[in-house]
Structures are given as C-alpha cells and as structure tokens.
Amino acid sequence: MSDFTQKLRPGKPDGPSTLLQQRTQSNISVDELAHHLLSYDGFLDRQLRILPLLEQEPLFNKMNQANLSRIEVFKLALARAKRLRRLVDENGWDIYDYKMAETLIDDVSPYYLHMHMFVTTIKEQASDSQKSHYLPLIESFRIIGAYAQTELGHGSNVQGLELEARWDPSTKEFILHSPTLTASKWWNGSLGRIANHAIVVAQLLLPSSSGQDSSPEYASYGPHPFIVQVRDMSTHQPFDGIVIGDIGPKLGYATIDNAYMLFDNFRVPHSALLSKYCQVDYESGAYSKPATQGILYGTMTFVRSLIVHQARLALARAVTIAVRYTSIRRQFTHRDDRDGPEVSVLSYPTVQIRVLPLLATTYALHYTGLAMQETYKDTRQHVERGELHTLAHMHSMSSGLKSLCTNIVADGIETCRRALGGHGYGGASGFTRLGPDYLSRVTVEGDNWMITQQVASYLIKRMTGVVMNMDDDNHDELGQSFKLFLDMKQSKQSPIPCDIYASDRAIVDAFQQRATILTYDIYEARVLEKRPWTEIMIQLHKTSSAQSQAIIVNSFFNALNTENTLPGPTKSTLWDLYRLFAFYTMESVGYDFLRSGAISHCHVEKLASRVQELMGKIRPHAVNLVDSWKIPDFLLDSALGRYDGNVYEDLFNRAHKFNPLNQVTFNPNYWEDEIVKGISDKWSSQLAKL
Amino acid sequence: MSDFTQKLRPGKPDGPSTLLQQRTQSNISVDELAHHLLSYDGFLDRQLRILPLLEQEPLFNKMNQANLSRIEVFKLALARAKRLRRLVDENGWDIYDYKMAETLIDDVSPYYLHMHMFVTTIKEQASDSQKSHYLPLIESFRIIGAYAQTELGHGSNVQGLELEARWDPSTKEFILHSPTLTASKWWNGSLGRIANHAIVVAQLLLPSSSGQDSSPEYASYGPHPFIVQVRDMSTHQPFDGIVIGDIGPKLGYATIDNAYMLFDNFRVPHSALLSKYCQVDYESGAYSKPATQGILYGTMTFVRSLIVHQARLALARAVTIAVRYTSIRRQFTHRDDRDGPEVSVLSYPTVQIRVLPLLATTYALHYTGLAMQETYKDTRQHVERGELHTLAHMHSMSSGLKSLCTNIVADGIETCRRALGGHGYGGASGFTRLGPDYLSRVTVEGDNWMITQQVASYLIKRMTGVVMNMDDDNHDELGQSFKLFLDMKQSKQSPIPCDIYASDRAIVDAFQQRATILTYDIYEARVLEKRPWTEIMIQLHKTSSAQSQAIIVNSFFNALNTENTLPGPTKSTLWDLYRLFAFYTMESVGYDFLRSGAISHCHVEKLASRVQELMGKIRPHAVNLVDSWKIPDFLLDSALGRYDGNVYEDLFNRAHKFNPLNQVTFNPNYWEDEIVKGISDKWSSQLAKL
Known part of the structure; x- marks a missing residue:
C-alpha cells in the first residue's frame, strides 16, 4: 500500500516561518544574553x-x-x-x-548516588585513613556505593531512625540490626540492584555500663554514618544477614533502583564508622563528638543550594517548549476580527498569563541561584577560618529557597504543560519525563512544608535579637529591615506604602517590608504570647515563603542594578521581566501586601493591568528570551518545542514511523480469545481460562 | 538463604490500631452518611x-x-x-x-469510545433508518466504533477543522480528503488499533454552481458528522486511501489507542452523513439544516455535566488515601513536648491545610454534581416541550463548573499526593495512574481556560438584559442578584458586607455578591467601553470562576439546608465542612472579596484563624468522613490508603515479593559489556558495539 501521507505538509503559516518571524522582529541579542547567563x-x-x-x-x-x-x-x-x-x-x-x-x-543514572552523595559523604565525613582507602576505589568505580539513610518509617525525622548499630566490646564490632519492619532502609537510590557498598546511617548504641557485664545496658548516641559492603563482589548477591531489593515502580525516576534494605545482626568492623568528626575508641568504647554541630549542616546545605541553582534550567526547559509551541499553534480568530487569520495562542492574554510570568521566573531564579552560590562560597570561606556566625543565615536561606523555588518550578512545569492544550498531554510534548522526575524535588532533601520551620526559627531568633538589641548581624539587610520596622513601631508610625510603580528599588522594599511584618507577627505569637509551635505552623510557613520571595526579588534587582555590559534593549527587557515577576507575585498574594501596609490600595488595584501591560511588552521577545537559555533539542526531546519549529511533522513522524504499537494488529472481537491477530500470547490464554 | 524479614512487624503504634481508634472516637455514622451520599x-x-x-x-x-x-x-x-x-x-x-x-x-478501556461517544452520537444525530441499521450492530459489538473530530492542527476551534467531505453529484458520494498534514485526525480514542468504524467530522463541501459543470465551485457548510467503515472486517487493516495508527505514549491513558487518521480521496456513500438534523438531498444535492443550533449543544453539555458529577469521586479517592495515611504516619514529637510520642502528621496544621479543605471539597463537589444533574434533567424536559430558554443557562453552568471543578480536582489530587511525603512518590501510593489519567480532564471536552469565555458571554448577556429591563429569566437567583446590585448602584449605596460568621446563608450571599460585581465589571468593559474581547480575557476567566464558586457554595448550602434525615452530629460536621470549603476558598482570593465589598476588612482578617479552628473540629472525624465515600481497596490500589491500615506491610510486600526487577541480577562494572549477570541481551550488545 502506498503511503500517501509522505506528500502532505502542515497548513500555513507553518512553524519554521512563524519562529523566523518572531526571531527577527525582536531586538534581543540571543548570543549576548546567553553569554551573560551561561x-x-x-x-x-x-x-x-x-x-x-x-x-x-x-x-x-x-x-x-x-x-x-x-x-x-x-x-x-x-x-x-x-x-x-x-x-x-x-x-x-x-x-x-x-x-x-x-x-x-x-x-537519573543507576550510578547517581555513587557519583554524588556517596563520594561526597566519604569526602566530608571519613577520616583521613578511610579516605585514602576508599577514594581511589570510588573514583575508579572498583566499588559502587550508595547512601542509605531514609527508612520505611522515618524520613524527615532523622533522629527517629530505627536501625541500630550496637557496639560489641568483646569482638570490637558494630552489630547492624533492624528491630522492626519500619526500620527497613527505603528510597536509597543506586542500592536496590547496583551498589555493592553503602553509607548506612544507624543509631549508635554504646554500652552504658562498663562492658564486662554479660548483658550490658545500652545508651543511644543518635544517628551515625557507617560504610558497609553489602553485596559479594563476584556474585553481586547481598551477604547473609542482609536483604536488599528495588522498591518497585514510582511516579518518575524509572531509571534508578531505589532500595529497601534490612539487617539481621550483621557485624561490621570498628573501621566502618565514618570517623572524621565522631569516634568510638577501639579499646575503651568511649565516644567523642564534634565541637560544633554546625559543621554537619555542610552536605545538606550544599545539596539544597545546588537544587536552588538547578531550578531555573528545569523551568527554562518547560518554558522554552511552551513559548515556541504557543507561538506556532494557532487557534480561532479574534472575536472582533472574525475574518482575520487564526491567532497564535501566545497572543491571547489567557495563555500569556500562564507562560510569560514563568518566563520571567526563569530569570528571577537564575539570579537567585547565583546569589545562593555566592552566599554558599562566602560562608564556606568563613567556616574554614573558624567563623561560624553566617552558617545559620546560609542554612535558612538555602532551606527557604529550596522550598519556594522547587514549588514554583514543579507547579510551573505543569502550568506550561497545560498551556499546550491537548498536545501537552501527548508523549511528544517533552513533559512526560520532565514533569514526574521534577516532582521528586518538592520532597527530597527536606520536605518543602517541613523545612520552612527552619527558616521561621531563624527569623524569630533574628527578630528577638534585634528587639533585645543583641543581634550580632544587624548590619545585614535583614537586620536593618527589622530595626527600621521596630523603630517605626516604637514611634507609633504607620508603615509608608512603597511607590512600586515609580521605582524598581521600591519593589524590593515592599517585599521585605511585608516579610518583616509577618516575621514580627510570628515573633509576637511565639515569643511574647508563648503560643505552641504546632499551632502557628501555617503562619511560620507563610512567613518563610514571604522572606524567600523577598530574597528572590532582591537578588534579581541587585543583579540588574550592577550589570553594565548588556545592550540597552536587552537590559530594558530584563527590567520588564523583573517587574513582571514582582507584580505577578504580588497580585497572587494581593491582600497580604495590602494588610502589611507595604503597598497601598490603589497600587493593588493596578497590579492586574500592569501585569497585562508588561506581558504585552515582553511578548514580541518571548522566543528570543527562551532561545537565550540555549537548551538543545537533544535535552528538550519535544516535538512541540523544537528549535526549528517543525512541530507537526515531528508529531506525525513519531506516531507514524516510530510507534511500535502500530506494528501489532489486534483482534477487537470480544467473543474471541485472540488478542493479537494470528498469535496466541499470555493475555489470550489468560482470557481463555476464564 | 532464610528470609529473616518474615518475622518483622512495623514499629508501634501500627496502622490498624490507629485507624480503629480514629473510627471509634468519631460520632459520625459512616453507613448513614454513605447511604445519604451514594x-x-x-x-x-x-x-x-x-x-x-x-x-x-x-x-x-x-x-x-x-x-x-x-x-x-x-x-x-x-x-x-x-x-x-x-x-x-x-x-x-x-x-x-x-x-x-x-x-x-x-x-480507560480500548472500547471506551465505542461505548460512549460513538453510540451517543448515533443515538443523537443519526436518522431513524441509520439508527435501526447501526444500533443493533453497536450493542452486539459486531462493529466497533470511535469518534474522530479533533485534528492535529485543530482542537478547540471545531469550525477550523481541515478534513473535507466533498459531495460528488455524479456518483452520489462524499469524498473524504485530508488536504494537509494538520488535517490528520488526532487523539481519537479507540480508533488507533481497535475500531473498524468511526464517526468522522469533516467540512461539508457542496457544489455552489448547479453541478453539471465539469469543475464546479464548492461552498463550505461547516463541520458535519459522517459514519465511515475504516477497516476491513476480516483483516482489520485500514482500507486503501486511509492511513490510521496509534499516536504513541502519553502522560496517562496508556490503555487506550488514541489515533491519527488521514484520507486520500476516500469515497463514502450518501448514507454516511448522519442526517437526523442535517440533510443533503440525494437527487438535488440541496442542503437543509436544523431550525435551532441549540439542539446540538446536547452531547457536549451532557458530557460536561457528567464530568462535573464524576469529579467528586476522583478527588475522594485521593483524599481517602491522604486522610488514612497521614493519620497513620507519625513523624516528630511536638516541639513543646519533646518527650511525647511521635505525632500523626494529620495533626499538624501544615498537613491539615492541604488535606482537610480538599476533604470538604469532595462534599462541596458532590452536592454541586447533583445540582448539575438536576439542572440537566430539567432542561432536557423543557427542551422536549420545545422550551429552549434554559438551554443557555445550562450550557453556561456546565462549562463553568467543568472548568473549575476539574481544575480543583486535578490540583487537589497532586496536593494530596505531595502531602504523603516520600511514599507519595512511590508506585504503591495509588496516585501513579489516578494523577496522570485525571490530568486529561482539564483539557478534554473544552480546554478549561477556553470554555470560561462561554460563561462570561452568558453572564454579560444576562447583565445586559437586566440593565435594559429585558431579562426574561430575572426571576432566577442570578437575575435577582444582578437586579439588586443595579438598584443599589443606581441609588448610590455601597454594598453591605455580608456577616459570614453569623449566618451560613450570608456566605452564599457574599460569593454571589462578588461574582455579580465582577460580572458588572466585564459588562462595563465590553458593552459600555466596547473594549476588545481578547484584551479582557483574563477578567472573563476570573469572573467565570467566581460565578462557578458561587454555584458550588450555593448548591452545598441548599443541600444541607433542605436535608432532614441525617443524625445531628453528622449534620453538624457537614455544616463545618461547608464553612471550611467557603472560608478556605475566600482566603485564597482574599483581596477579591474585600474589593467587591462582599465582606469587610475585619472578616478577611479572621479567615485564617476560622479555617484553622474548623480544621481542628473536623480532624477527629476525618477518617469516618472519607470512609463514607466507600471507595473499595480494589479501586484505591494503594498501600497507603488501605482500609485496614496495614500500610508498611503492604509497601514492603509489593517491593519484596512482587517486584520483577528483583529477579534480575545486574553487573555494575562499567568496563564490562554484560548488563544482566550471565546473560547477553540487546543492551549488552549495543554497548559492545560502541
């Protein structure tokens, strides 16, 4: 049968000509902007x-x-x-x-944890002799490792882990033992089928009586990391006393083997305890611990700050697809111009309001990610000089931004997908792996609702310090904002609304003013009124988000304000993106800004029209603004988001040439057992049996 | 190797005892409530x-x-x-x-479209002789049919479909032809591999000169439905001149064969045109069409109202899992009681605020679904008596509710999933099919952002009618609300804020008052200021949502207000659910209510604490309230949401006993081509080739 579809072309105007037109009519220089960003x-x-x-x-x-x-x-x-x-x-x-x-x-590679958490933990928590033994084996992949902390029953509450590591003074070994089913390790990537070694986090139990007793009492010293060989190097089977497997299918992450693992009185040597910071004396069984706990924030804060930095590119991938496809996709004529051509759907404000604020967000998250990285580097330098005072700030900043940014991106990816209409649901959208994989981010490395408590704790502590004139850091922006607020409060002045349409800096002030007032509210509730922590948790979360929003807006403003190499038109559009991000965010929490006095009633009233006006200004540059992220087609893997705009040919080819289901001819008659024509397979025979 | 995991049990307190305790301490009668609901x-x-x-x-x-x-x-x-x-x-x-x-x-069965859209369309649009031919074949499954309307290039804009059905007066046939690639049918369920017949929607083209001409001019009469046999009944291959296939993997819906289909001058007989309402005369080729277009709303409105009614059970499935699991899952002690037991995570307000308003929403959507069904039935009865005046109301109601309710449920399912923490990402959560499958609903049967324009059109028309004293329906609640508003506006009175904490009826008034003011704004923009439709689209969408929210609150209130069989404590909790739904919704759009004058500043201020207080009252009944939906474990398919609470045993069993990946032993050494130990498979040999 001849295939008459070969000669067919999409209706006009086609994708390539639409994108070409969009690219040439904008005065944004893609290569210069890409260089600036990347x-x-x-x-x-x-x-x-x-x-x-x-x-x-x-x-x-x-x-x-x-x-x-x-x-x-x-x-x-x-x-x-x-x-x-x-x-x-x-x-x-x-x-x-x-x-x-x-x-x-x-x-997400089966070696992912080996190359990330495993090697990092060895580097950060192993003693020098442990490092010299393991690092060459890790780097050459002679051993493959994983990181086993989370359990079936405990994730967020690390202190509640149930796996025990009991020191046996007679044999000088630790005995790893899972006392319950919920003590099973769970979720540990790369371990289910691949790794032969693992960092195993267990409650360290040491005899509390001096050890000569036949059944000594034990005391817990909390969770500690051990390095354990879990599989035989030649058979690749778990050792006796260890059960390991992959936990099964998940929402995403099909390419990695998240594990369960249980121990039955499995013995490991004294050298298994990673002992850079904590030691158990080989002879006496005596425990020694680090001078400060702060140092242990290290890996977690690093990973959170990395997630913040990576967020922008995940969102940029979604926005790139959305902008290109909604530029090409045409549907309906304008109601006031019925005979005109069909309109690119990105020209409808109802599509713009979903896609363009997210385009602005990619830029906002970019500058925030850079600021986060800078803060991380500065703090590390301080810590290496023994100055620990900025650790709490960095920990709070990374926790708050991890929570807020991954929420924004996870939701933003789905918003972009829905903006694609029906084709957004198809497998050629480029979203079927991106979306489900990214959703892991809102939970891993600290659940997004849980970790905002850490931000709120920090903010309350800082506010308390400023109130009591005992804040060491009140030279920073946060301390200054708190002080200003308290001074005005003391002199019974009302907050002065910020003139957000007159000055870009006033936008930063408005966001910080609102965050400061919310901080004062939780300080008042917790410190002055002594309300139970649990009862005010929703407010704590909200305050953390507000402070993190203020950090994003501040980072965006500072980056543009100090930048001086970009061409004028590009720079001017970046300012529009800044305003769009800020006003869109303000509008979504309108009452909150009003209530805090950070902006006036009449400013709130105008937010929607200002947002729409800014979207109109940005629309002609949208394609060039996403092109500047330079995300290759290889990564996008999207018929809809292709650089060349050949959307419909690609959709059709994927279906017509590359879909294996079309090689199979089915028998649709329900009274016949046959499923595939001419072939008896397992489903046919199962059906026949019934 | 003996499996020591057999003897392990979860840590205490376990799931069954927790759920038992929850079930006995609530005075909600599950069976009575289930009877009332279902x-x-x-x-x-x-x-x-x-x-x-x-x-x-x-x-x-x-x-x-x-x-x-x-x-x-x-x-x-x-x-x-x-x-x-x-x-x-x-x-x-x-x-x-x-x-x-x-x-x-x-x-979503491969026969889905056969049993739904195909048979419905034949029933509604086929002539009596077509029906008597096809219905017996359909009911006996001797033929399998699908519904092919959407194309690669056109979905929402049905008028823009490109497939042509050209009447050939010489042979008395229609010639189906796809002039472009974008004219390919696309997304048509059950057609890709299964159906042998299809309703094919094509632009009807009739000769505009009288037909004796050798190359006559054609005029388009718009999209019309044809019934077409597309595959040979014995080989199950498409006929020459037709190309059909499955479009490939999708976000969800893996069990159904969404199709592409193209025609190359394929001829079908005169009898192919479904001709209950539209006919092409066999002899003259003359066209006749229905007296009113309203009648064609039928199927679409029916499907939308069905989606509204089904929404509550999809959400109830998610909420059932979330409530049961977050009751069982314990994590952390209270910060103010560090030595206490670990707390059920549903006792944290930060978990409640995600789950309990959605629990309330299942009930809100239930009564809304019933009201929608009633309206549909009433209108059908009117239409059968030839009274068409309520058609527009029903069409608007079903469009607005379809958009709002499916958004609420799609987002609500994901909110519930995230509230489950890490285990919510696992395959045993019960969400990996529910979530992606439900996401189709926000796009099918009218994209959720697009169809709200139909609601806004209706509202503007009604407001215009009331302004001009020409509204026929002003005896209904909407007309009365508009009239009241206009009377007050004329007498220059400010709106009186509703006392929402004193009266449950005042809550209904507040929602309608806000929707009415938003309606007046779009009326003013469009009718008085004559602003372009496209420019005010965001406001149109917002107004539709506000009106649909008012309908939900109104339906919930009316149902409770007229109900008089439920026991007192159950009834009282339903009222709390009503208030929780309403106040939570109000808080999420706080400024909007304030601005409209529907509620006062000091009422807005108290919303958050009222929401938290209501959640505290509902929390002890949460398990019984989800039990009342009577969703069987077979449907939930969730280790986390099981009725008996054996969460951890089920999670473990699924991983340890039923995961086929654990039957495979891998070779992790990168320098060896072998992937599975002892077996050379296609990936090993591909790797070896590189």
Whole structure:
C-alpha cells in the first residue's frame, strides 16, 4: 500500500516561518544574553563540546524509551551509565563534563548516588585513613556505593531512625540490626540492584555500663554514618544477614533502583564508622563528638543550594517548549476580527498569563541561584577560618529557597504543560519525563512544608535579637529591615506604602517590608504570647515563603542594578521581566501586601493591568528570551518545542514511523480469545481460562 | 538463604490500631452518611454486587501493571475489555453495571469510545433508518466504533477543522480528503488499533454552481458528522486511501489507542452523513439544516455535566488515601513536648491545610454534581416541550463548573499526593495512574481556560438584559442578584458586607455578591467601553470562576439546608465542612472579596484563624468522613490508603515479593559489556558495539 501521507505538509503559516518571524522582529541579542547567563564556569562551551559526542551514540537516542517496560528501562539506563563512564576515560572528562553529560542524557543514572552523595559523604565525613582507602576505589568505580539513610518509617525525622548499630566490646564490632519492619532502609537510590557498598546511617548504641557485664545496658548516641559492603563482589548477591531489593515502580525516576534494605545482626568492623568528626575508641568504647554541630549542616546545605541553582534550567526547559509551541499553534480568530487569520495562542492574554510570568521566573531564579552560590562560597570561606556566625543565615536561606523555588518550578512545569492544550498531554510534548522526575524535588532533601520551620526559627531568633538589641548581624539587610520596622513601631508610625510603580528599588522594599511584618507577627505569637509551635505552623510557613520571595526579588534587582555590559534593549527587557515577576507575585498574594501596609490600595488595584501591560511588552521577545537559555533539542526531546519549529511533522513522524504499537494488529472481537491477530500470547490464554 | 524479614512487624503504634481508634472516637455514622451520599441511582448496591465478581478475576489484578511495556499494557487492557464485555452477557448487566465495572477496573478501556461517544452520537444525530441499521450492530459489538473530530492542527476551534467531505453529484458520494498534514485526525480514542468504524467530522463541501459543470465551485457548510467503515472486517487493516495508527505514549491513558487518521480521496456513500438534523438531498444535492443550533449543544453539555458529577469521586479517592495515611504516619514529637510520642502528621496544621479543605471539597463537589444533574434533567424536559430558554443557562453552568471543578480536582489530587511525603512518590501510593489519567480532564471536552469565555458571554448577556429591563429569566437567583446590585448602584449605596460568621446563608450571599460585581465589571468593559474581547480575557476567566464558586457554595448550602434525615452530629460536621470549603476558598482570593465589598476588612482578617479552628473540629472525624465515600481497596490500589491500615506491610510486600526487577541480577562494572549477570541481551550488545 502506498503511503500517501509522505506528500502532505502542515497548513500555513507553518512553524519554521512563524519562529523566523518572531526571531527577527525582536531586538534581543540571543548570543549576548546567553553569554551573560551561561558563560559562568564555562557552561556554554562545555555544552557545545559534549553535546555532539552524545548525539552520535545510538544508546542515548531517546525516541523509544517511553515504550519500554520498567525492566527494559532500567537495563537501558545501566547500559547508558556504563557508556557514559567510558566516555569519561576516553575523553579525559572532569566531573563537570560528566555532570553536563548526565544532565543532557536526562536519565537519573543507576550510578547517581555513587557519583554524588556517596563520594561526597566519604569526602566530608571519613577520616583521613578511610579516605585514602576508599577514594581511589570510588573514583575508579572498583566499588559502587550508595547512601542509605531514609527508612520505611522515618524520613524527615532523622533522629527517629530505627536501625541500630550496637557496639560489641568483646569482638570490637558494630552489630547492624533492624528491630522492626519500619526500620527497613527505603528510597536509597543506586542500592536496590547496583551498589555493592553503602553509607548506612544507624543509631549508635554504646554500652552504658562498663562492658564486662554479660548483658550490658545500652545508651543511644543518635544517628551515625557507617560504610558497609553489602553485596559479594563476584556474585553481586547481598551477604547473609542482609536483604536488599528495588522498591518497585514510582511516579518518575524509572531509571534508578531505589532500595529497601534490612539487617539481621550483621557485624561490621570498628573501621566502618565514618570517623572524621565522631569516634568510638577501639579499646575503651568511649565516644567523642564534634565541637560544633554546625559543621554537619555542610552536605545538606550544599545539596539544597545546588537544587536552588538547578531550578531555573528545569523551568527554562518547560518554558522554552511552551513559548515556541504557543507561538506556532494557532487557534480561532479574534472575536472582533472574525475574518482575520487564526491567532497564535501566545497572543491571547489567557495563555500569556500562564507562560510569560514563568518566563520571567526563569530569570528571577537564575539570579537567585547565583546569589545562593555566592552566599554558599562566602560562608564556606568563613567556616574554614573558624567563623561560624553566617552558617545559620546560609542554612535558612538555602532551606527557604529550596522550598519556594522547587514549588514554583514543579507547579510551573505543569502550568506550561497545560498551556499546550491537548498536545501537552501527548508523549511528544517533552513533559512526560520532565514533569514526574521534577516532582521528586518538592520532597527530597527536606520536605518543602517541613523545612520552612527552619527558616521561621531563624527569623524569630533574628527578630528577638534585634528587639533585645543583641543581634550580632544587624548590619545585614535583614537586620536593618527589622530595626527600621521596630523603630517605626516604637514611634507609633504607620508603615509608608512603597511607590512600586515609580521605582524598581521600591519593589524590593515592599517585599521585605511585608516579610518583616509577618516575621514580627510570628515573633509576637511565639515569643511574647508563648503560643505552641504546632499551632502557628501555617503562619511560620507563610512567613518563610514571604522572606524567600523577598530574597528572590532582591537578588534579581541587585543583579540588574550592577550589570553594565548588556545592550540597552536587552537590559530594558530584563527590567520588564523583573517587574513582571514582582507584580505577578504580588497580585497572587494581593491582600497580604495590602494588610502589611507595604503597598497601598490603589497600587493593588493596578497590579492586574500592569501585569497585562508588561506581558504585552515582553511578548514580541518571548522566543528570543527562551532561545537565550540555549537548551538543545537533544535535552528538550519535544516535538512541540523544537528549535526549528517543525512541530507537526515531528508529531506525525513519531506516531507514524516510530510507534511500535502500530506494528501489532489486534483482534477487537470480544467473543474471541485472540488478542493479537494470528498469535496466541499470555493475555489470550489468560482470557481463555476464564 | 532464610528470609529473616518474615518475622518483622512495623514499629508501634501500627496502622490498624490507629485507624480503629480514629473510627471509634468519631460520632459520625459512616453507613448513614454513605447511604445519604451514594444510594442515589442504586450506586452503593451496584458497587457491592459487582465488586466481588471483579476481584475474583486474575486479569483484573492490578499488582504488576506498572511494570509492563506500553504494548503489554495495551494487550492486557484489551483482554480485560473483552472479559468485561463477556461479563455483561454472562450476568445480564445493564449499562450502569457495565460503567460501574469499568470504573472499578480503572482502565480507560480500548472500547471506551465505542461505548460512549460513538453510540451517543448515533443515538443523537443519526436518522431513524441509520439508527435501526447501526444500533443493533453497536450493542452486539459486531462493529466497533470511535469518534474522530479533533485534528492535529485543530482542537478547540471545531469550525477550523481541515478534513473535507466533498459531495460528488455524479456518483452520489462524499469524498473524504485530508488536504494537509494538520488535517490528520488526532487523539481519537479507540480508533488507533481497535475500531473498524468511526464517526468522522469533516467540512461539508457542496457544489455552489448547479453541478453539471465539469469543475464546479464548492461552498463550505461547516463541520458535519459522517459514519465511515475504516477497516476491513476480516483483516482489520485500514482500507486503501486511509492511513490510521496509534499516536504513541502519553502522560496517562496508556490503555487506550488514541489515533491519527488521514484520507486520500476516500469515497463514502450518501448514507454516511448522519442526517437526523442535517440533510443533503440525494437527487438535488440541496442542503437543509436544523431550525435551532441549540439542539446540538446536547452531547457536549451532557458530557460536561457528567464530568462535573464524576469529579467528586476522583478527588475522594485521593483524599481517602491522604486522610488514612497521614493519620497513620507519625513523624516528630511536638516541639513543646519533646518527650511525647511521635505525632500523626494529620495533626499538624501544615498537613491539615492541604488535606482537610480538599476533604470538604469532595462534599462541596458532590452536592454541586447533583445540582448539575438536576439542572440537566430539567432542561432536557423543557427542551422536549420545545422550551429552549434554559438551554443557555445550562450550557453556561456546565462549562463553568467543568472548568473549575476539574481544575480543583486535578490540583487537589497532586496536593494530596505531595502531602504523603516520600511514599507519595512511590508506585504503591495509588496516585501513579489516578494523577496522570485525571490530568486529561482539564483539557478534554473544552480546554478549561477556553470554555470560561462561554460563561462570561452568558453572564454579560444576562447583565445586559437586566440593565435594559429585558431579562426574561430575572426571576432566577442570578437575575435577582444582578437586579439588586443595579438598584443599589443606581441609588448610590455601597454594598453591605455580608456577616459570614453569623449566618451560613450570608456566605452564599457574599460569593454571589462578588461574582455579580465582577460580572458588572466585564459588562462595563465590553458593552459600555466596547473594549476588545481578547484584551479582557483574563477578567472573563476570573469572573467565570467566581460565578462557578458561587454555584458550588450555593448548591452545598441548599443541600444541607433542605436535608432532614441525617443524625445531628453528622449534620453538624457537614455544616463545618461547608464553612471550611467557603472560608478556605475566600482566603485564597482574599483581596477579591474585600474589593467587591462582599465582606469587610475585619472578616478577611479572621479567615485564617476560622479555617484553622474548623480544621481542628473536623480532624477527629476525618477518617469516618472519607470512609463514607466507600471507595473499595480494589479501586484505591494503594498501600497507603488501605482500609485496614496495614500500610508498611503492604509497601514492603509489593517491593519484596512482587517486584520483577528483583529477579534480575545486574553487573555494575562499567568496563564490562554484560548488563544482566550471565546473560547477553540487546543492551549488552549495543554497548559492545560502541
């Protein structure tokens, strides 16, 4: 049968001509803006260098992965991970090259935890002799490791972990034991099928009587990390006394083997306890611990700040697809011009209001991510000099931003997807892996609702300090804002509304003013009225979000205010994006700003029209603004978001040429057992049996 | 190796004892409440009767479906669909029995469109002779049909469809032809691999000169439905001149074969045009059309009102899981009682604020669904008597509620999932099919942002009528509200804020007052200021949402206000749910209510604390309130939401006993090509080639 579809072309105007028109009519210089955004750390050069190497490998082709079974997906992921590790050897890649390739391949690799949490924990918590033993084995992949902390019954509350590590003074061993089912390790990536070693976090139990007793009493010293070989190196089976497996299918992350693991009185040597900071004396069994707990924030804060920095690119991926496709997609004529051409759906304000504030958000998150990285680096330098006073600030900032930014991005990805209409639900949208995978971020590394308590604690402590004139850090912006507020409060002045339409700096002030007032409210509730912590939790969460929003707006403003190399028109559009992000955010919590006196009634009234006006100004530049993120088609994996705009041809090819279901002819007659025509398979025979 | 995990039990207190304690301490009578909610149409009896028949069939076991490839999922779905259809014959089931079974099995069946849109369209749009030919074939499944309207390039804008049906007066045939690639039918369920017939919607083209000409001019009469046999009944291959296939993997809906379909000058007979309302004369080619277009709203309005009614059970499924699991899950002690037991996470206000307003929403949507069904029935009766004046109201109500309710439920399902923490991301959560499948609802049967324009049009028309004293329907509540508003406006009175904390009826008034003011604003913008429709689209959408919220609150209030059989404590808790839904909704759009004058500043201020207080009152009844939805474990398919509370045993069993990935031992060494130990498979050999 001849295939008459070969000669068909999409209706006019087509995608390529639409995007060309959009690209040429904007005066935003994509290459200059991309350089401004992404030249940091050689990101763009690295992407350019690595991408072609990946595109030429058939294993990394993404076309049919959505059709595979879980087992096949996992096999493919392991084959890809091996190939990727070989590319490191072949090309002499450094760790940044490796991570770039990992990002572009877009699998959460079966080696993921080995290359991230496992090696990081060894580096940060192992003693020098442990490091010299393990690091060469890790770097050469002679051992593969994972990180096993979370349990079936305990995630957020690390102190509540049930797995025990009991010191046996007679044999000088720790006995790992799971006393209950809920003590099973759970969720531990790379461990279910792949790793042969793991960092195992367990409650350290030491004899409280001196040890000569036949059944000594034990006291708990809290969760501690141990390094444990869990599988035989030749058979790859777990040792006797250990049960391990993969926990099964999940919402996303099909390419990684999240584990369960239980121990039955499994013995590990004294050297298993990672002992840079905590030691159990080999002879006496005596415990010694670090001078300050602050140092242990290290890894967690690093990971949170990294998540904040990565957030913008996940959202940029979604927004790139949304802007390009909604520029190309046309539907309906204007109601007031029925005979005109069909309109690009991005020209409808009801599409703009979903996509363009998120476009602005990619930029807001970019500058926030940079500010977060800077704060992290500064604090590390302080800590290395023994100055710990900025640790709490960094911890609070990373927790609050992790919570807020990952919420914004997870929700934003879905908002973009819905803005694509029906094709957004299809597998060629580029969202079927991005969306579910990203949703893990709102829970991992501290649940987004839980960790805002840490921000609120910090804010209450700072406010208390300022009230009592005992705040060491009141030279920083937060302290100054609190002080200003308290001074005005003392002199019974009302807050002065910020003139947000007259000055871009006034927008920053409005956000901080609102956050400060909310902080005072929780300080009052908790410190002055002594209300139970649990009772005010919703307010605590809200205050953390408000402070994090203030940080984002402040970071965006500071970055633009100090930037002086971008061409005028580009710069001017970035300011519009700043205003759009701020006003859109304000409008979504309108009453809150009004109530705090940060802006006036008449300013609130105008927010919606200002947002719409800004969207009108940004619309002509939308395609160039997403192009500037330079996200390659290989990563987008989207018929809708392709750089060249050949949306409909690509959708059709994926369905018509590459869909394996179309190779199968079915028998639709319900009275016949046959499922596939001419073939008797397991479902036919199951049906026949009934 | 002995499996020591057999003897392990979860830590105390366990799930069953927690749920037992929750169930006994509440004075809500689950069976009475369930009867009140679900006895309508014999729903509960039907569920009780059908469920055991499904539970005993191995084909309907859901345990391993998430591990299958797309092709296997589809084969299984077809086997299940055949078995289900045989159960109809074996048990003499009616259509409601069939649909109940379909819901419980929870596949979108490959026969779905045959049993829904295909048969409905034949019933509603076929002539009597077409019906008498096709209906017996459809009911006996001798033919399988689908509904092909949407195209690659056009979904919402049905008038823009590109497929042509050109009348050839010489042969008395219609020629179906796809002039472009974007004219390809797309998304048409059941058609990709299964159906042999389809309703095909195409632009009807008739010769505009009288037909003796050799190349006559054609005029378009808009989209019309044709019934077309598309596949050979014995080979099940498409006919020459037709290309059909499945469009490939999607976000959800893996069990159904959404199609693409193109025609190359394919000829169908005169009888193909469904001709109850529209006819092309066989001899003359003359066209005749229905007296009123209103009649064609029928199917669409019916489907939208059905979606509104179904929304509550989709959300109830999510909320049932969330309430049960967050009652069982314990994490942390209270900060003010560090030595106390770990707290059920549902006792934290930060969990309550996500779950309990949605619990209230299930009830709000229930009464709204009933009101929608009543309105639909009334209107049908009017229409059958030739009275068409309530059609526009019903169309507006069903469009506005479809948009709002499916948004609430789609977002609510995800909110519940996130409230489950890490385990919410796992495959045993019960959300991995529910969430992605439900997301289709925000787009199908009219995109949720697009169709609110239809509501706004209606509201503007009604307001214009009332302003001009020409509103025929001003005896209804909407007309009265508009009239009251205009009277006060004329006499220059300010709106009187509603005393929402003193009277439950005042809450209804507040919602309607706000919606009325927003309606006046869009009337003013469009009718008085003559602003372009496109420019005010965001306001139109907002106004539709406000009016739909008013309908929900009104329906909830009316239902409780007229109900008089439920026991006092149950009734009293339902009123608390009503208030919680209303105040939570108000708080989320606080400024809007304030601005409209519907409630006062000091009322807005108290919303948050009233919401928290109501949540505290509802918390002890939460388990019984979800139990009353009587959603069986078979449908929930959730380790977290099981009725018996054995959460951790079930999670562990699914991973340890039923996960096929754990039958495979992998080789983790990157320098070796082997993927599975001892086996050379396709990924090993692909890797070796590189």
